[in-house]
Amino acid sequence: MTAPVSPRVLAGVGVGRRAVVGPVVQVREPVEVPEDTVVVRDGVPVPEEELADTVLAAFRTVSADLSARAARSSGSLAEVLGATAQIAADPALAARAKRELAGGKPPVAAVRSAVGAFIDMFTAAGGLMAERVTDLASVRDRVVAVVAGQPAPGVPDLHEPSVVVARDLAPADTAALDLRYVLAIVTELGGPTGHTAIIAGQLGLPCLVQVTGATSLEDGTRVLVDARHSTLEVSPDDAAVEAVAKRTEAERALEEDTAPGATKDGDPIDLLVNIGTAADAERAAAADDARTVAGSGLFRTEVLFLDAQTAPPVAAQQKEYTAALAAFGGRKVVVRTLDAGADKPLAFATLPGEENPALGVRGYRIGRIHPQLMVDQLTALAAAAEATGTQPWVMAPMIATPAEAAEFAADARAAGLAKVGVMVEVPAAALRAKEILEQVDFVSIGTNDLAQYAMATDRLKGDLADLLDRWQPAVLDLVAATARAGTELGKPVGVCGESAADPLMALVLKGLGITSLSMSLGAVPAVRFALRHHTLEQCQAMAAAALAATGPTQARDAVVALLDPTTRDLLA
Known part of the structure; x- marks a missing residue:
């Protein structure tokens, strides 16, 4: 006879008030792309004299994609997506990447070094500038994926109502969410008034940030996310699930x-x-x-x-x-x-x-x-x-x-x-x-x-x-x-x-x-x-x-x- 699974509770900082139960879906981390990856177009290596144009085109592609997502969004989500698109379009980033290429670095290494310099600068500045580090990293990973011909990092396709879990969630990732299938958002990083929290609030989704250990949960693990009490319960028992259902019913009654x-x-x-x-x-x-x-x-x-x-x-x-x-x-x-x-x-x-x-x-x-x-x-x-x-x-x-x-x-x-x-x-x-x-x-x-x-x-x-x-x-x-x-x-x-x-x-x-x-x-x-x-x-x-x-x-x-x-x- 198999022993019952004991609930395990992870603490975080809650945003919103709702509680939900559902399976975990982990957000894809960026693909590990070697820094000396050869850039290929139509099956043929890109000539060295065209590498700079290829990298700059990748920045433009990412900016255009983010801008398009901003145009399809609204409110805070549109705001932060637009700001991230501006980062990808920043001429200073492109100029730094060109200098890195001219100095002999391969394209992937040049992109990482260029964006990394800005990440270091923003981190050192602290305050609200440090908020942009997540967005810079998102731009970096997306540009690298375009240059290397790899799929962009982010949220996988959802096929059932799920709890989306990530180390951190960039605005571009949030924009990719199919809201029909998102029950809640949980991250290990972030703050209660950061981008993820603000967007979750706008979308009416319960959210937990600062949940240490969340990314170690396996896909499909059933969890109970309680934003009001700032907790994530792993493998909740039937009584806990029933309590959430009753609470949800009572909260819906308030709308009358x-x-x-x-x-x-x-x-x-x-x-x-x-x-x-x-x-x-x-x-x-x-x-x-x-x-x-x-x-x-x-x-x-x-x-x-x-x-x-x-x-x-x-x-x-x-x-x-x-x-x-x-x-x-x-x-x-x-x-x-x-x-x-x-x-x-x-x-x-x-x-x-x-x-x-x-x-x-x-x-x-x-x-x-x-x-x-x-x-x-x-x-x-x-x-x-x-x-x-x-x-x-x-x-x-x-x-x-x-x-x-x-x-x-x-x-x-x-x-x-x-x-x-x-x-x-x-x-x-x-x-x-x-x-x-x-x-x-x-x-x-x-x-x-x-x-x-x-x-x-x-x-x-x-x-x-x-x-x-x-x-x-x-x-x-x-x-x-x-x-x-x-x-x-x-x-x-x-x-x-x-x-x-x-x-x-x-x-x-x-x-x-x-x-x-x-x-x-x-x-x-x-x-x-x-x-x-x-x-x-x-x-x-x-x-x-x-x-x-x-x-x-x-x-x-x-x-x-x-x-x-x-x-x-x-x-x-």
């Missing part, structure tokens, strides 16, 4: 509630969705026939810019903005002006050689170097507002001072935009929130970057994820300071970072005085449920308990202890 966002005693809060393109807006609006969300709290306009070699003209921008505003039929749409630089380079605007771009010319600061970008964007937004009869809420990212807020507000209002705000993602802005709000109509807190800058921790550094925990009391202090300023001045303060999608945190944010929460569409039902089962007074008590805690675990536990008992199984 389509009432506007509000607490149990009727205190309102706007529940909004994040979008990256007009197509995202149209999909969100189509999925939201009952108008269960109040609009969009974050329209990431940089998606339109990231895959372009030159700045999009005003007419092209106006067309995109008009379509997004029209999709929501007059509902609130908060538009973030160009948030590029650092991990989102622009071919036509990013400064080369910045030593620490995460602390450099990014977001609103790009206007110091390229002021016409902001002028054109505000012009296009004003034209879209006139065309639709809908006034967008326009906000600038990476604002650090009241003077910057005042400058942006003056420019936006001069362009004909009436509702003007800024992002609070720099601690200085949170500490001077009242002075900033005196200059603008509203603010929106980007909790991902706010945590990164407050905790001096790269938000994509997975092994420091504990410092970036959304429950860190120091970060909550900054959110609370901003919310107090809004309450005092009677002006809206929203949250559009990952914290907004956490139902427990949503209760705290409401208790702090936050007036709107923006998240992926799939996160809305659980957040709505949490709010509608707790009074404003309960939310305020939870906020006070979280702020009084000594650490993130204690803060979350304090809130769980105050939950309505009937909601604990679904929320805790």
Whole structure:
């Protein structure tokens, strides 16, 4: 008689709340291609004088493939794919590869050496630049595969609902996923606010990152992935599987509630969705026939810019903005002006050689170097507002001072935009929130970057994820300071970072005085449920308990202890 298999639990960092059970499918690692591989075309070795053109063509092929995938995608996925396509198209990479070839290296070695030099440079720079290392490695492996005539690395064909497991998952790999057959994503590397996590959230997939040992699991192994509890259980027993089925059924029932966002005693809060393109807006609006969300709290306009070699003209921008505003039929749409630089380079605007771009010319600061970008964007937004009869809420990212807020507000209002705000993602802005709000109509807190800058921790550094925990009391202090300023001045303060999608945190944010929460569409039902089962007074008590805690675990536990008992199984 065969002994039963004992469950084995691997810990990680969860993204999302769902739990699923399914077989493991491991992502293909890059094929081992010897550095002295002879490049062959039509069965014949490529002449030495044509090798440089062959390598450069491989970079172009990879860039074109990534661009095509970006065009077929939307939102965050399109954004990061476009950025990776820009990396493959970077003339500096191609020039370095040519120099390596001219120095006598064979093609495969030349590509690896060229990209490796940039990987070393980005790694040394740290911060958000280090985030691009995964994308650089993906570009390197894809170019090598094209040069050597090998299949590209990535996700194999899926034939049944599966849990996709990888050491790390580049955006291009994520774009190749057949979502009909993806139950969850699990990686050994990455961080809770990295590319994989953000894209998984957009796609509504439970995700675990930082799961040591995940890549040692054999294909076909049945696992239980629980994003809410940050665990992966190997070979779960029947009782665990049945519990997941019951939990899934209960979570689906939440979607039946389509009432506007509000607490149990009727205190309102706007529940909004994040979008990256007009197509995202149209999909969100189509999925939201009952108008269960109040609009969009974050329209990431940089998606339109990231895959372009030159700045999009005003007419092209106006067309995109008009379509997004029209999709929501007059509902609130908060538009973030160009948030590029650092991990989102622009071919036509990013400064080369910045030593620490995460602390450099990014977001609103790009206007110091390229002021016409902001002028054109505000012009296009004003034209879209006139065309639709809908006034967008326009906000600038990476604002650090009241003077910057005042400058942006003056420019936006001069362009004909009436509702003007800024992002609070720099601690200085949170500490001077009242002075900033005196200059603008509203603010929106980007909790991902706010945590990164407050905790001096790269938000994509997975092994420091504990410092970036959304429950860190120091970060909550900054959110609370901003919310107090809004309450005092009677002006809206929203949250559009990952914290907004956490139902427990949503209760705290409401208790702090936050007036709107923006998240992926799939996160809305659980957040709505949490709010509608707790009074404003309960939310305020939870906020006070979280702020009084000594650490993130204690803060979350304090809130769980105050939950309505009937909601604990679904929320805790």
